[in-house]
Amino acid sequence: MSALPIRRLPDPVLKRPTRPVEQVDARVRRFVHALIQTMRHHPRCVGLAAPQVGSPLRIAVMDASAHPKARLSHGLLVLINPRVTVAEGAVVQREGCLSIPDLTANVRRGRRICLSALDQAGCPYELWLENFEAIVAQHEVDHLDGLLFLDRVANLGTDVFPRKTYL
Numbered sequence: 001m002s003a004l005p006i007r008r009l010p011d012p013v014l015k016r017p018t019r020p021v022e023q024v025d026a027r028v029r030r031f032v033h034a035l036i037q038t039m040r041h042h043p044r045c046v047g048l049a050a051p052q053v054g055s056p057l058r059i060a061v062m063d064a065s066a067h068p069k070a071r072l073s074h075g076l077l078v079l080i081n082p083r084v085t086v087a088e089g090a091v092v093q094r095e096g097c098l099s100i101p102d103l104t105a106n107v108r109r110g111r112r113i114c115l116s117a118l119d120q121a122g123c124p125y126e127l128w129l130e131n132f133e134a135i136v137a138q139h140e141v142d143h144l145d146g147l148l149f150l151d152r153v154a155n156l157g158t159d160v161f162p163r164k165t166y167l
C-alpha cells in the first residue's frame, strides 16, 4: 500500500474538529492500516492524525520508539476516539509536523498524561505516557480537535523557528 497524500496548512480540514468513530469495523481498520503505512513512509514521523490525510474521523496513530528523544515507549499505538483524561506537570519541547513542514516551535504540554482510547480491535484501553511519548499523544489529540502546534505557542515572536531541513 502506498502512502496517502499529506494535507498541509492552510488546508481547512486541519482546523476542523473530527467526529467520533461509532463502530470499529473493517473499513475503520483499513483506514488505520493506511495511516500507519503513511506514518512509516515518512522518516522520523512519530504520529499521524486522520485530518492530516483529509479524513474527518477521530483516529490517530503514533510510534515514538524510533525517535532519539524517546527513552521509554509503548511502540505502535492506535488511538481511536482518544481523550487525555489526566495531564500532570509541564514540559516545553520543540515540535514539528508534516502538515507544517517549514516551521518548528517550542510548545508547552503536560509531562505525564493518562490516555483513554480504543485500539484497532475496538477494545478500550487506558495508558499512562510520559515525556516525549506524552507530547506526541497530546499533539495528535490536538489534531483531532482541529488544533495545530502553532495554536499552542505562547509567543509567536520568540517560540517559532524555520526548519532548515525536513528529514
Ligand SMILES: [Zn+2]
Pocket (backbone or CB within 6 Å): 096, 097, 098, 099, 139, 143
Ligand atoms: Zn502534526
